[in-house]
Amino acid sequence: MHRHILHNCQIHSALDPVLAAGQVGLLNGWGVFSTIKVIDGVLFAWERHWARMQRDAHKMRVPMEQDPREVRDWLLKLVEANQAWNSTLRVVVVRNAGGVFSADVGRPSDVIAFTADLRDWGSPVRLRYVANGRHAASEFAGVKILAWAANLTWLEAAHSEGYDEVVLLNERGEVAECTSANLFAAVGGEVWTPPLESGCLPGVTRDLLLHEIQVPGVTVRERTLLPADCESADEVFITSTTRDLLAVSEISGKAIADRGRTREKLGAAFREYTQAYTAGLARQGAGLPT
Numbered sequence: 001m002h003r004h005i006l007h008n009c010q011i012h013s014a015l016d017p018v019l020a021a022g023q024v025g026l027l028n029g030w031g032v033f034s035t036i037k038v039i040d041g042v043l044f045a046w047e048r049h050w051a052r053m054q055r056d057a058h059k060m061r062v063p064m065e066q067d068p069r070e071v072r073d074w075l076l077k078l079v080e081a082n083q084a085w086n087s088t089l090r091v092v093v094v095r096n097a098g099g100v101f102s103a104d105v106g107r108p109s110d111v112i113a114f115t116a117d118l119r120d121w122g123s124p125v126r127l128r129y130v131a132n133g134r135h136a137a138s139e140f141a142g143v144k145i146l147a148w149a150a151n152l153t154w155l156e157a158a159h160s161e162g163y164d165e166v167v168l169l170n171e172r173g174e175v176a177e178c179t180s181a182n183l184f185a186a187v188g189g190e191v192w193t194p195p196l197e198s199g200c201l202p203g204v205t206r207d208l209l210l211h212e213i214q215v216p217g218v219t220v221r222e223r224t225l226l227p228a229d230c231e232s233a234d235e236v237f238i239t240s241t242t243r244d245l246l247a248v249s250e251i252s253g254k255a256i257a258d259r260g261r262t263r264e265k266l267g268a269a270f271r272e273y274t275q276a277y278t279a280g281l282a283r284q285g286a287g288l289p290t
Contacts, residue, residue: 002082006091006113009074011081014114022103023110025062025094029147031109032056032064033092034204035180035241036075038115041085042278044241046072048204053093056143062095063108075113084115088242092146119242124249124258125164127178127238129227130154133168134176136199144201151179165238167230167251170199175225181240182206183248185225185233186262192223205239205270213269218262227251234259244270 004011007018025031034049043049050068057064075091078084091113096105133154135141158166165178177183177200184193193210194200209220230236236248236256245267248256 002084002087002115002117004078004081004114006074006078006111008107008111009070011077019110019112020103020105022101023094023096023105024098024102025096025109025146027101028099029145029149030060030062030098031092031094031146032060032062032144033090033146034144036089036091037118037241038079038084038087038089039274039278041076041079042281043072043075043079043089044274044277045204045208048207049091052144052202052204053091056145057093059140059143060095060145062093064093065108066093066111071111074111078113078115082115086118087115088118089113089115094146121243121246124247125238126162126250127165127167127248128158128161128163128252130166130168131173132171133166134170134199136170136172136174136176136197138199141199142196142201155179167227168199169227173226174198175227175230176200177203178238181238181243181246183225183230184209184220184237184239184245184263185230186235186237186260187233188260189218189262191218191220191262191266192225192229193220194225195222198224203239204241205244208270208273209239209266213266213273215265215269218265220266230256233257235263237263 005014012018032053034053036049037044094110096107096109154166168176170176175194176198182203184191231254234257237245239245245263
């Protein structure tokens with residue numbers, strides 16, 4: 001984490017005591033969040049991230065009354081304060097009251113944000129399966145909330161066994177997602193990713209690949225995936241805001257093929273889209289100068 005954080009409209013040192021123990025969202029994970037890539041001072045796909053947070057906040061009864069234009073300006077001030085022109089930014093909306101153990105802090109919710117250096121994810125990743133990691137039938141399936149301890153525990157356990165991430169299966173044994181990434185399997189020019197009904201999060205990169213990125217000869221669609229579909233695919237890759245498109249080389253000890261160039265083609269098209277988006281907002285003055 002960088003030196004400065006955002007607390008509502010104010011920039012503070014990360015060491016300043018600006019949070020209260022009685023903020024129920026902090027104690028119970030009652031809040032929503034998103035992770036955004038900052039590219040040359042531009043918040044990439046900001047409108048998509050905020051729209052998803054609003055949907056999730058409505059479902060979780062988290063008050064989210066802030067004007068997205070104001071919040072965006074606050075976040076850009078944080079980027080400037082940290083000189084984090086190319087970084088990862090986490091933005092959180094925390095519910096402040098509810099239940100027994102809460103305190104009146106005078107606001108229904110708080111916006112908190114911080115930045116960190118971009119991470120080089122390096123070579124293809126090794127995954128392992130986790131049974132019943134997602135409950136697709138839950139009314140809260142696919143909601144990105146602060147209660148993240150289970151994901152972190154699975155991830156830490158995977159790291160201790162030499163894996164990079166996990167593939168979370170739902171109660172039907174279908175592939176849902178990773179702890180912080182969506183999963184895709186390619187056979188020839190056909191690319192499939194689990195539908196939201198599998199229990200996965202509607203990732204922003206996932207959404208862009210499904211609806212915005214166009215590559216001749218390549219189709220990207222939703223389809224129920226079983227472990228066997230991944231193990232027999234020509235390519236498997238994961239996507240997230242921080243990873244873009246990252247190849248998978250192994251799942252639970254089984255080698256994953258690398259027989260095509262579909263991920264490479266989609267990755268190139270995704271980079272072109274990212275550059276065009278960033279350049280467009282920079283021309284409009286919607287980003288910060290580097």
